[in-house]
Amino acid sequence: MKFMWKFIVRRIIITFPQLILLSVLLFLMAQAMPGDALTGLIDPNVPEEVKEQRREELGLNDPWHVRYVDWVSGIVKGDLGQSFRFKMPVTEVVTDRVINSFWLSLVTLVFTYLIAVPLGMLSGRYNNTLLDSAITTYTYIGFATPIFIFALVMVWVFGYNLGWFPTSGSVAPGLEPGTMEYYLSKFYHLLLPALSMALIQTVSTVQYLRSEIIDTKQKDFIITARAKGASESRVYNRHIFRNSILPIAAFFGYEITTLITGSIFVERIFAYPGMGQLFIESVLLRDFSVVNAVVLLFGIAMILGALLSDIILSIVDPRIRIK
Amino acid sequence: MQTSNRVRGISVENPLLQINHLSTSFRIGDQYYRAVDDVSLSVNKNEVLGIVGESGSGKSALAYSIMRLHNRAKIEGEILFRGKDIMTLKNSEMNKLRGNDMAMIFQDPLTALNPLMPVGNQIGETLLLHQPNISKHERKERVLELLHLVGIPRPNYVYEQFPHELSGGMRQRIVIAIAIANKPELLIADEPTTALDVTIQAQILDLIRELKEDMHSGVILITHDLGVVAEMADRVAVMYAGEIVEIADVVSLFENPLHPYTRSLLNSVPAEGQDRLHVIQGIVPALQYLPREGCRFRERIPWIDPSAHEEHPELHEVEPGHFVRCTCFKQFYFPDKREEAGIYGNS
Amino acid sequence: MAILEVTNLKVYFPIKAGIFNRTVDYVRAVDGVSFVLEEGKTYGLVGESGSGKTTTGRAIIGLEKVTEGKIVFQGKDITKKRARTRELNRNMQMIFQDPYSSLNPKKRVLDIVAEPLRNYEHLSKKQEKMRVQELLELVGLSPESILKYPHEFSGGQRQRIGIARAIALKPKLIIADEPVSALDVSVQAQVLNFMKDIQKELGLTYLFISHDLGIVKHMCDEIAIMYKGRHVEQGTKEDIFERPQHIYTKRLVAAIPEINPRHREKQFQFRKEVEKEYDAAYDDYFNKDGLAYQLQKISDTHLVALPEKG
Ligand SMILES: Nc1ncnc2c1ncn2[C@@H]1O[C@H](COP(=O)(O)OP(=O)(O)O)[C@@H](O)[C@H]1O
Ligand SMILES: Nc1ncnc2c1ncn2[C@@H]1O[C@H](COP(=O)(O)OP(=O)(O)O)[C@@H](O)[C@H]1O
Ligand code: SF4
Numbered sequence: 017m018k019f020m021w022k023f024i025v026r027r028i029i030i031t032f033p034q035l036i037l038l039s040v041l042l043f044l045m046a047q048a049m050p051g052d053a054l055t056g057l058i059d060p061n062v063p064e065e066v067k068e069q070r071r072e073e074l075g076l077n078d079p080w081h082v083r084y085v086d087w088v089s090g091i092v093k094g095d096l097g098q099s100f101r102f103k104m105p106v107t108e109v110v111t112d113r114v115i116n117s118f119w120l121s122l123v124t125l126v127f128t129y130l131i132a133v134p135l136g137m138l139s140g141r142y143n144n145t146l147l148d149s150a151i152t153t154y155t156y157i158g159f160a161t162p163i164f165i166f167a168l169v170m171v172w173v174f175g176y177n178l179g180w181f182p183t184s185g186s187v188a189p190g191l192e193p194g195t196m197e198y199y200l201s202k203f204y205h206l207l208l209p210a211l212s213m214a215l216i217q218t219v220s221t222v223q224y225l226r227s228e229i230i231d232t233k234q235k236d237f238i239i240t241a242r243a244k245g246a247s248e249s250r251v252y253n254r255h256i257f258r259n260s261i262l263p264i265a266a267f268f269g270y271e272i273t274t275l276i277t278g279s280i281f282v283e284r285i286f287a288y289p290g291m292g293q294l295f296i297e298s299v300l301l302r303d304f305s306v307v308n309a310v311v312l313l314f315g316i317a318m319i320l321g322a323l324l325s326d327i328i329l330s331i332v333d334p335r336i337r338i339k
Numbered sequence: 340m341q342t343s344n345r346v347r348g349i350s351v352e353n354p355l356l357q358i359n360h361l362s363t364s365f366r367i368g369d370q371y372y373r374a375v376d377d378v379s380l381s382v383n384k385n386e387v388l389g390i391v392g393e394s395g396s397g398k399s400a401l402a403y404s405i406m407r408l409h410n411r412a413k414i415e416g417e418i419l420f421r422g423k424d425i426m427t428l429k430n431s432e433m434n435k436l437r438g439n440d441m442a443m444i445f446q447d448p449l450t451a452l453n454p455l456m457p458v459g460n461q462i463g464e465t466l467l468l469h470q471p472n473i474s475k476h477e478r479k480e481r482v483l484e485l486l487h488l489v490g491i492p493r494p495n496y497v498y499e500q501f502p503h504e505l506s507g508g509m510r511q512r513i514v515i516a517i518a519i520a521n522k523p524e525l526l527i528a529d530e531p532t533t534a535l536d537v538t539i540q541a542q543i544l545d546l547i548r549e550l551k552e553d554m555h556s557g558v559i560l561i562t563h564d565l566g567v568v569a570e571m572a573d574r575v576a577v578m579y580a581g582e583i584v585e586i587a588d589v590v591s592l593f594e595n596p597l598h599p600y601t602r603s604l605l606n607s608v609p610a611e612g613q614d615r616l617h618v619i620q621g622i623v624p625a626l627q628y629l630p631r632e633g634c635r636f637r638e639r640i641p642w643i644d645p646s647a648h649e650e651h652p653e654l655h656e657v658e659p660g661h662f663v664r665c666t667c668f669k670q671f672y673f674p675d676k677r678e679e680a681g682i683y684g685n686s
Numbered sequence: 687m688a689i690l691e692v693t694n695l696k697v698y699f700p701i702k703a704g705i706f707n708r709t710v711d712y713v714r715a716v717d718g719v720s721f722v723l724e725e726g727k728t729y730g731l732v733g734e735s736g737s738g739k740t741t742t743g744r745a746i747i748g749l750e751k752v753t754e755g756k757i758v759f760q761g762k763d764i765t766k767k768r769a770r771t772r773e774l775n776r777n778m779q780m781i782f783q784d785p786y787s788s789l790n791p792k793k794r795v796l797d798i799v800a801e802p803l804r805n806y807e808h809l810s811k812k813q814e815k816m817r818v819q820e821l822l823e824l825v826g827l828s829p830e831s832i833l834k835y836p837h838e839f840s841g842g843q844r845q846r847i848g849i850a851r852a853i854a855l856k857p858k859l860i861i862a863d864e865p866v867s868a869l870d871v872s873v874q875a876q877v878l879n880f881m882k883d884i885q886k887e888l889g890l891t892y893l894f895i896s897h898d899l900g901i902v903k904h905m906c907d908e909i910a911i912m913y914k915g916r917h918v919e920q921g922t923k924e925d926i927f928e929r930p931q932h933i934y935t936k937r938l939v940a941a942i943p944e945i946n947p948r949h950r951e952k953q954f955q956f957r958k959e960v961e962k963e964y965d966a967a968y969d970d971y972f973n974k975d976g977l978a979y980q981l982q983k984i985s986d987t988h989l990v991a992l993p994e995k996g
């Protein structure tokens with residue numbers, strides 16, 4: 017247990033340089049982009065002297081490290097700059113989107129594992145049977161299908177043709193926030209995009225779980241378990257599944273990266289107001305301060321995801337704690 | 340000599356385990372090949388039967404067959420445990436025997452333990468499976484007792500540890516604790532000390548011997564180390580290419596080894612005053628290439644006149660309790676005709 | 687004549703710990719050992735796993751950094767890597783324990799055996815092939831095997847390929863690290879016989895590392911018993927097996943399985959007594975860290991790590 021804490025603390029310490037690196041990269045990116053913080057704030061027709069004065073006031077002419085420190089402390093205080101499209105602080109633009117994306121990701125993750133765990137287990141336990149072939153075929157199809165095409169098909173079939181699900185937005189208009197209907201509607205809007213993403217994203221987990229199980233199945237300690245007189249179902253539940261699922265639980269954090277890429281397409285197709293959609297729109301409209309903020313948040317999510325994975329792994333696998 | 344007599348000769352009255360004409364075949368390509376070929380033997384209560392042979396002789400295949408631990412093997416013949424043929428048992432009935440009445444110790448104590456389960460729980464599982472009624476607390480007490488019994492210091496501490504935190508000798512003690520948790524009547528130890536240092540080996544063998552004395556179990560001890568057999572076994576079966584080629588009480592086997600394979604094996608271990616060791620030519624052939632006609636060992640002693648070999652060597656009882664698969668062993672000699680090393684010829 | 691002299695050799699591995707991975711302590715894998723190898727003899731190094739045998743061998747051949755001490759080979763100090771001339775390096779070769787993993791599976795036998803030749807001798811392709819075929823014949827493999835890959839050979843044959851590579855440059859000293867531990871008895875016999883044969887033929891000196899006392903007794907002239915990085919006893923074969931003095935050696939020798947079943951009760955009894963003696967005398971023979979004391983001479987050939995107080 018002592019080792020585990022050490023590992024976790026050390027792992028968290030490593031996260032700081034990662035965050036700093038991310039912020040430096042973003043800062044450089046922001047500098048490289050046309051215009052500056054002033055561009056979104058001020059009428060472009062104001063005379064140059066006034067602009068220059070404003071720049072001086074805002075500290076935009078300071079040396080780069082002073083500006084970097086200002087920039088970082090701004091972020092820490094929640095100041096992400098000004099959106100030139102929305103004409104309001106980026107923080108405000110982003111808040112709702114972050115919440116929407118969070119729920120979409122969460123539901124997608126739940127679906128991903130709800131699909132992956134039973135399919136992976138079945139296919140690993142009964143490998144080289146018809147059932148396994150069927151599941152494996154699905155995973156191959158999943159790998160070969162680009163997410164945006166699949167999402168389009170889903171919208172078209174279940175949204176437009178069958179009309180079972182809404183095809184845009186995150187909630188039906190006109191509902192009072194806080195009511196039961198409001199939350200149900202939110203959930204209803206999440207379902208189809210989450211399912212679309214999960215169905216594609218889950219295939220790698222299915223395959224991983226399958227091969228993990230097939231691998232564990234022929235380990236010596238499984239024979240030990242049988243030699244103890246454990247029934248086949250106990251051998252699977254207690255020894256094989258447990259030992260195969262643990263490494264997968266650890267990948268949980270890394271899934272966030274996949275989720276982010278997936279959400280960029282899926283939110284666009286489902287016109288779902290989340291970070292992914294915001295990202296695409298802002299890129300297209302060159303709303304750079306928003307792009308920067310989104311990339312920053314994505315980056316932080318990925319770094320925290322990896323941190324989470326490693327911590328889970330260290331809790332779950334006693335062999336790692338020693339190191 | 341009649342077959343029935345012969346089989347009785349190998350066995351004794353009411354053996355604990357009686358195997359009759361057991362064959363275990365593995366599928367390679369689209370054909371089955373016998374890794375254990377028509378083996379008959381018996382083990383009594385309170386007896387250690389040693390099984391020796393080079394690797395690839397089929398020793399583990401035989402052990403796994405007795406426990407019915409093979410996944411995809413074809414097994415024929417009878418395995419009578421306390422007089423009842425366990426080949427006919429349903430899986431659920433077999434599960435009641437395994438770990439309870441018959442148990443196994445494996446060769447590699449690191450891979451034989453679940454890496455993600457504290458060792459205490461791994462021992463406790465055996466108890467839980469066969470004595471589901473005892474309380475959790477009592478179970479833990481029993482596990483601690485077992486840890487103590489197999490010579491583990493600080494049982495309370497080790498109980499919570501994971502396999503990788505223990506040394507090889509400690510892990511093998513855990514494997515043994517699992518095997519003896521329910522005081523099995525039959526204990527099969529498949530190379531239990533091969534992975535261990537000599538001093539640890541001595542301790543582990545000592546432990547197995549003590550446990551046998553306490554529980555009056557029958558023990559099958561598989562090894563390729565003739566010294567281990569000499570110290571542990573009451574009777575010894577020598578296995579080659581899936582067959583038993585010689586079986587005798589331990590003293591007869593070491594002092595009067597008859598089959599050329601037995602003699603070759605004994606002569607290949609370093610002994611007092613021996614400068615060169617005997618080398619058995621060739622290797623144990625892979626399953627698909629085993630000669631199935633005539634004597635299987637013949638191709639590894641090519642200097643013997645072909646006419647000296649028997650067409651279909653069978654196990655014959657040459658002395659009470661001493662069986663050899665051949666009658667023509669008398670014509671066997673070593674190629675350089677020098678004195679055979681070893682202890683036999685009475686010492 | 688001494689071909690190798692090791693004096694007070696220490697090899698420490700740092701243990702890193704803490705949040706900043708600082709070195710907090712050392713694994714004292716080899717902790718001050720001294721011994722001398724006479725030319726043409728076989729010197730056995732015995733001990734339980736983890737006692738530092740492999741590390742000793744690797745340090746001598748230059749695969750491990752020497753923390754302290756001195757290694758003199760053929761009269762030259764080779765403790766520092768820079769001091770190892772090509773000539774000295776070629777005179778010292780190593781045979782590894784595992785014949786399955788020590789040969790590169792992607793290389794043909796020809797390339798494996800020729801590798802040292804290519805490093806040291808500039809032979810034409812034809813000469814090289816001939817030399818390799820000679821070597822293979824010497825280790826009892828058919829010269830046609832040169833185009834085969836390691837997996838096409840049995841364990842014993844592979845170990846002999848490893849030996850062919852080791853003797854390709856006609857070295858003076860071979861460090862054999864558990865050369866037969868992974869092999870079956872019959873194959874073991876083959877490799878051991880063969881090692882004895884080429885020793886006579888080429889006048890080799892062996893540092894023979896093993897945990898199997900039966901084999902060490904068969905192979906070695908002189909033996910050192912190693913425990914936790916230190917030697918507890920050194921002597922001739924007879925000194926060690928017939929007159930063991932250190933309690934650890936006694937226990938090790940007593941643990942050898944008795945091959946005569948008639949004597950086994952006696953052996954068990956003897957082992958029990960030794961075990962009792964070991965438990966009783968442990969504190970006399972080891973210091974408070976459980977380490978052996980300095981070696982002391984008790985005869986011309988026989989050294990034992992006896993407590994300093996005497
Ligand atoms: N599951 C299996 N499938 C195919 N062949 C096997 C299997 N298990 C063992 N064999 C083969 O059967 C023979 C006997 O093996 P084994 O019983 O492990 O020998 P031993 O334990 O005496 O070393 C060997 O040729 C081995 O390759
Ligand atoms: N590269 C290394 N880093 C750290 N510790 C090592 C290293 N190599 C060996 N050791 C440690 O040194 C000790 C001696 O190991 P080794 O020389 O391999 O022993 P032996 O060959 O006698 O089994 C062991 O405790 C081992 O864990
Ligand atoms: S002499 Fe008999 S035992 Fe020996 S090889 Fe021939 S048939 Fe087999």
Ligand SMILES: [Mg+2]
Nearest residue numbers: 398399400529
């Ligand atoms: Mg085996």
Ligand SMILES: [Mg+2]
Nearest residue numbers: 736739740741
């Ligand atoms: Mg070693």
